[in-house]
Structure formats: structure tokens, C-alpha cells
Amino acid sequence: MNxxxxxxxxxxTYPHWFYLPAAIVFGVFFLVPTLAAFYFSxxxxxxFDATYIGFDNYVRFFQDPQLTAGLRNTAIYAVMTSGLKVIISLPLAILLTSRLHLKSLLRGIIFFPVLVSTVAVGITFSVLMQPSQGLINTVLRALSLGAPDWLxxxxxxxxxxxxVDVWKGLGIATVLFISGIxxxxxxxxxxxxxxxxxWVKFRYVILPLSRNAAFTVILLSFIGGLRTFDLIWxxxxxxxGFASDVLTSVIFKQYQAGFYGLSTAGNVILFILVTIIVYPLMRFFNRRELEEL
Amino acid sequence: MTTIRKFIAGFWLDAVSLLVISAIFVVPFIFIVLTAAKTGPEAAQFEFSPPSQFLLLENISAVLEFGDRRMFLAMWNSLIITVGSITLIVLLSSAVAFVMQRRKDRMASLASSIILAGLIIPPAVVPTIFLLQEIGLYRTLLGLIMVQVAFTLPFATITLRAFMASIPREIDEAAIIDGASPLQVYFRVILPLLRPAIITVIVVSSVTIYNDFTGPLYFLPGRENVTVQLTMYSYISQFSSQWHLLFANVLVITIPPLIMFMFFQRQIVAGLTSGAIKG
Incomplete structure (x- = not known):
């Protein structure tokens, strides 16, 4: 195409300067800070001033148990949310593409939480998960299933x-599987x-042929899971303590405490983590798709 | 007989699905409304029960009046940010999508890799704050608008470019033969034809930007800059006992996405499935 x-x-009619406005905004407000992060970390x-200290922030990041806990929790969170979303949304999508009369109503109901603000969902569920009087434990106690202190x-x-993240994001995953099916x-x-x-229909038709939808669900929820902040916060x-700290909440806490260099080091670690996990997944996904053509 | 039995079986599947799905996905919203209608002490019981006095309108007006009618300021700020960002996003991303899809040259493939990076890499927060301070846009609505535009451009461009492919080139060429300039082709021919995809971009990104909590938290601190999502934040930190007002606040800010949902469900679903990852 050269x-x-x-x-x-x-x-x-297709002038290159049409790129310019977008390139300036994206360059100034996204690329410049992203590249600058590597230096400031x-x-x-x-x-007001920055003193170069080499890799000290990174050393500190990996030595502090609270900060490494954030790294580990981020991985657990991303794996758990993307795994559960796939496991729950595939059967749901099959149900909602069957001969159900109410399927469009039910699709709408499952999808609506996607549009509600994460903060609103977080507040509501903190109350629903309240250990002694919260609705969830009231129901569990009525079924004698115990009453854990969720949060x-x-x-x-x-x-x-x-x-809660799975609850909120299930709608997107289900919709992706529905369009796949x-x-x-x-x-x-x-x-x-x-x-x-x-069984034949599920095992030999739906399961192999909705593989692309599954990849998309995994990829999107993985990216979302690694970047999550609002809900945890x-x-x-x-x-x-620091039991549910993830990288983004560590970044915010270090920022609040005025450790801007350390906070930015956390940010760079997040870039690298997202890139090394998501990029190969994406390549793999695209190759699979090409093979099918 | 069998058709009747099938009908009954179908009915049961419908009934059970409706029951289970509503219990999981609707009950939390009912809980919000019930709690928002209670008195303060009653709401603090966290029970899923009907309010003894129905005070929904009183609580909502208390939320609207609270702190010098801060809610109206927050809605105004959120409106400016959302509308301002959306306008820029649509103009900038459609221009890129147009040239990118029509040219498919080296520049287009470079743009496409940058867009991919923009989709996966999370923003660098403190360096962005530093940058905004340096150019005098920190703590300004314009600063947050520019940041939201930069963060949303990749999604918008990828969605519009996918749709661009379905607009035949012959249409532009006919306009060119009629003597249309590049800007005329773009504004008069392409933008109107991109309308369905533009509506998708507008709906999806306005919900995302309106709901965004992290952006205003980092880039727009200060009382006079409050946005809708941050109104709840002050109830949690300062008035932890006023659960009825907190939930009335949750209810108020959930109304705009509910309206979007009722009118644009199809576009939202289309946007999230088609533009999401393929590109």
C-alpha cells in the first residue's frame, strides 16, 4: 500500500492535517505525561523540583510489603473478575438467546448496572454487605449459610x-457473548x-464458536481489572489495613502523601504490567481470528 | 398436550429466570429507593424494608438544597465537562477515522498502533497533574475536558473507523467530482453518514465521562469544582450518619444514566460490542 x-x-480529499487536532490533544495530554512518567519515577x-535518584523508588516499591501486596492484589483481582465474568456470562448468554419470552427484558436488567456510576454501586453494596444488618447476610442467615464480614x-x-465488580460488569460480558452466539x-x-x-449444541457449537467473544470478554475485563480504582476506593x-490495596489505590495513597516520585513509579509498574499481560493476549487473539478467515 | 406442556415448561423457565435475575440485579436498586425514602435513623438500620413514612421527595429536596445548593453546581460542572468533551471527541476522532480508513498508508498504521496503546495503557496521573499545572489548566474545567478527550479518543476513533468502512468510497468520489473541498466532503458528506456511529460514541462516552470519579478526584480538586460523582464523596466523609441523604444522592445521580438507558439501550450495546476491541 505504499x-x-x-x-x-x-x-x-483525505489530507494528513486532519490528524493534527487529535494528535495534539492526545500527544499533549496522554503521550507526554506517559513518557514523562518514566523519568519522574x-x-x-x-x-517544584525533581532530584534524580535512579531506581530507588522501584527498589522501595518492591521492598515495602504493603506496596508488593498491592501488586499481588491487582493480579488476583484481574484474574478473579475476568474468570468469573466468563464463567457466569456464558451460561447467561445461552439462557438469554433461548426461547425465553422475557429475554429482552432480562437482557436490559442485567445490562443496566453497567451504566450506573461505580461510586453509587460501591456505596450501595457496602451497605448491603454490612455484616450484622445488611441484606446479604440477613438472607444468608435465613438460609443458615453463615454471615461473613464481607468488607x-x-x-x-x-x-x-x-x-461487586463482577455484578456491575456482567452486562457487558453477557452482551458480548450474546452477539457471539x-x-x-x-x-x-x-x-x-x-x-x-x-449438550452437543453447547460442547460442539456454542463453546468453540464463541471463542472470540470469550477472548474479548477476558481481554476487556483483564484491562479493566488491572486498572480498577473507583470501586475499591x-x-x-x-x-x-492494606488487605485490599491494588496498584491504583497505592498510586493514589502515595500521591496524597506527597510521594510523587514513588506514586509515579507505581504508575510505571502498572503500565508495564498491563502491557506485558495484555499485549501478548491481544496478539494471540488477533492471530486466532486471522486463522479463521 | 405436548404444546401445552411445552408452554408450561417455557413459563417456568421464564418465571425462574425473572425471579433469580431480579433478586440479584433489581433488589439493590429497590434498596436504594427504599433507603432514600426513609428517615435518618431508620435508614441507618440498613434494613430492606418499606419506610414507615415515605420521605423520598423531602430527602431529594434536602440533597438538592444541601451546602448552598451544591448539587446544582455539581450538575452544571458535570454538564459542561460532558458536553465539552463529547463535542471535541466527536470532531477530532471522526476526522482521524475518516482519513485513516480512506488512506490506509503508513501514517494510518502508525496511528492505529498509537490508538491500541491508548486503549490499554492507563493514564499517568501525577505527571498529568504536573503538566496541567505547567500550562495553567490544573483545577479548571477546561483542563479536565482536555484530559477526558485524550483518554476517550482511542475508543471513539476505533468505533468510527469501523463504521467508516461501510460508507462506500464512491460517495466521496462523487462529491469530489462535483468540486467539493476536503472540508466540505468531511462536514457535508461523511459526518452525516457517520451519524449512527457518532450517536453510539456520544452515548457511551457521555455515560463514561459523567460517571467518572478518578478524573475529577485527581485533576479537579476544590469545592467550587465539584462534579456529580464527587457529591457523594462528601456525604461519606463528613456525614457518615446521614444514610437517607446519601442514598437520595445516589438516586439523583443515577437518573441521567437511567434516561440514557431507556432511550439508547440499542446504541450502547452496539457500541460496546462492535467498537470494543476489533479494529
Whole structure:
């Protein structure tokens, strides 16, 4: 495509300067700070002056148990939310593409939380998860299933927030699977119906042919999970103690405490983590897609 | 007989699905409304029960009046930020999508890698604050608008470019033969044809920007700069006992996305499925 054969009069209609306004805004407000982060992460930084200190911030980051806990929790959170979203939304999507009369109503109900502000969802669930009087434990007690302290128990807090994240994001995952299933040609379902029942349909038609949707769900929720902040901050603020701190809440806490260099080092670690996990996934995903063409 | 049995079986599946899905996804919203209608002490019980006195309108007006009618200021600020960002996002991203999809040259593939990076890499917060301070846009609505535009451009461009592919080139070429300039082709021919995709971009990004909490938290501190999402933040920190007002506040700020949802559900779903990752 190096030599475009269309006449000049046509090519002139697609001038390169159309890129310029977007390039300036994106360059100034996204690329410049992102690149500057690599430098500032190696400084002791007060916003007025920055003293170069090499890799000290990174050393400190990896030596401080609270900060490394943030790194570990970020990974747990991303794996848990993306895994659960796939496991729950695939059966839901199958249900909502079946002969249900109420399917469009139910799709709408599941999708609505996606549009509600994360802060509002976080506040609501902190109350619903309240250990003694909250609705969730009231129901669990009525079924004699115990009454865990969802947000107060250090070994449970991160998982509880992740569950709320799944609740809020399930709509997108389900919708992606629904569009995947709806794009499967009807012949396959016909064949599956002749071959055997629902299991054949699930195992040999839906499961392999909605693989692309599954990749998209995993990729999107992984990116979202690694970058999550709002929900954790409104529900636990990283607590109790540092039990549910993730990279973004560590970045915010260090920023509040005035450790700008350290905060930025956390940010760079987040860039690197996101890139090394998501980029190969994306390549893999695109290759799979090409093979199918 | 069998059709009747099938009908009954279908009915049960419908009933059970409705029951389970509503219990999980609707009950929290009912809880918000119930709590927002209670008295302070009653709301602090956290019970899922009907209010003894129905004070929903009183509580909502208390929220609107609170702190010198701060809620109206917050709504105004959020409105300016959302509308300002959306306008810029649509103009800038459609121009890029137009040239990128029509040219497919080296510049287009460079742009496409940058967009991909923009989709996955999280923003660098403190360096962005530093930058905004240096150019005098920290703590200004314009500063936050520019940041939101930069963060949303990749998604918008990828969605519009995918749709661009469905507009035949012959249409531009016909306009060129009629003597249209590049800007005329873009504004008079392409923008109107991109309308469905533009509506998707507008709806999805306005909900995202309106709901954003992190952006205003970092880039727009200060009482006079309060946005809708941060109104709740002050109830949590200062008035932790006023749960009825907190939930009335939650209810008030959930109304705009509810309206969006009722009118644009199809576009939102289309935007999140098509533009989301393929590009």
C-alpha cells in the first residue's frame, strides 16, 4: 500500500492535517505525561523540583510489603473478575438467546448496572454487605449459610469487592457473548439438533464458536481489572489495613502523601504490567481470528 | 398436550429466570429507593424494608438544597465537562477515522498502533497533574475536558473507523467530482453518514465521562469544582450518619444514566460490542 494509485484529486480529499487536532490533544495530554512518567519515577519529586535518584523508588516499591501486596492484589483481582465474568456470562448468554419470552427484558436488567456510576454501586453494596444488618447476610442467615464480614475481614475484602465488580460488569460480558452466539450460522444449530441434544449444541457449537467473544470478554475485563480504582476506593479504601490495596489505590495513597516520585513509579509498574499481560493476549487473539478467515 | 406442556415448561423457565435475575440485579436498586425514602435513623438500620413514612421527595429536596445548593453546581460542572468533551471527541476522532480508513498508508498504521496503546495503557496521573499545572489548566474545567478527550479518543476513533468502512468510497468520489473541498466532503458528506456511529460514541462516552470519579478526584480538586460523582464523596466523609441523604444522592445521580438507558439501550450495546476491541 505504499503507492496509492488513486488520482491526486481524490487523495487530496483525505489530507494528513486532519490528524493534527487529535494528535495534539492526545500527544499533549496522554503521550507526554506517559513518557514523562518514566523519568519522574526515577526522581524524588515535589512538583517544584525533581532530584534524580535512579531506581530507588522501584527498589522501595518492591521492598515495602504493603506496596508488593498491592501488586499481588491487582493480579488476583484481574484474574478473579475476568474468570468469573466468563464463567457466569456464558451460561447467561445461552439462557438469554433461548426461547425465553422475557429475554429482552432480562437482557436490559442485567445490562443496566453497567451504566450506573461505580461510586453509587460501591456505596450501595457496602451497605448491603454490612455484616450484622445488611441484606446479604440477613438472607444468608435465613438460609443458615453463615454471615461473613464481607468488607471487614482482611482475607475476604478483596474478594468481596471483586464480586461487586463482577455484578456491575456482567452486562457487558453477557452482551458480548450474546452477539457471539447470535452470529453463529443457524445450520450449525440445525446439525447439532440432529446429532443430539443440548449438550452437543453447547460442547460442539456454542463453546468453540464463541471463542472470540470469550477472548474479548477476558481481554476487556483483564484491562479493566488491572486498572480498577473507583470501586475499591469507595468500598474499602484499600483496607482493612492494606488487605485490599491494588496498584491504583497505592498510586493514589502515595500521591496524597506527597510521594510523587514513588506514586509515579507505581504508575510505571502498572503500565508495564498491563502491557506485558495484555499485549501478548491481544496478539494471540488477533492471530486466532486471522486463522479463521 | 405436548404444546401445552411445552408452554408450561417455557413459563417456568421464564418465571425462574425473572425471579433469580431480579433478586440479584433489581433488589439493590429497590434498596436504594427504599433507603432514600426513609428517615435518618431508620435508614441507618440498613434494613430492606418499606419506610414507615415515605420521605423520598423531602430527602431529594434536602440533597438538592444541601451546602448552598451544591448539587446544582455539581450538575452544571458535570454538564459542561460532558458536553465539552463529547463535542471535541466527536470532531477530532471522526476526522482521524475518516482519513485513516480512506488512506490506509503508513501514517494510518502508525496511528492505529498509537490508538491500541491508548486503549490499554492507563493514564499517568501525577505527571498529568504536573503538566496541567505547567500550562495553567490544573483545577479548571477546561483542563479536565482536555484530559477526558485524550483518554476517550482511542475508543471513539476505533468505533468510527469501523463504521467508516461501510460508507462506500464512491460517495466521496462523487462529491469530489462535483468540486467539493476536503472540508466540505468531511462536514457535508461523511459526518452525516457517520451519524449512527457518532450517536453510539456520544452515548457511551457521555455515560463514561459523567460517571467518572478518578478524573475529577485527581485533576479537579476544590469545592467550587465539584462534579456529580464527587457529591457523594462528601456525604461519606463528613456525614457518615446521614444514610437517607446519601442514598437520595445516589438516586439523583443515577437518573441521567437511567434516561440514557431507556432511550439508547440499542446504541450502547452496539457500541460496546462492535467498537470494543476489533479494529
Amino acid at each position: 503507492h496509492d494509485l488513486r488520482p491526486k484529486s481524490v487523495l487530496r 526515577m526522581t524524588r519529586w515535589t512538583l 471487614g475481614n482482611p482475607s475476604l475484602a478483596l474478594i468481596s469487592v471483586a464480586l 447470535l452470529s453463529i450460522p443457524n445450520d450449525y444449530f440445525e446439525a447439532a439438533r440432529l446429532e443430539g441434544g443440548a 469507595t468500598m474499602t479504601r484499600g483496607g482493612p
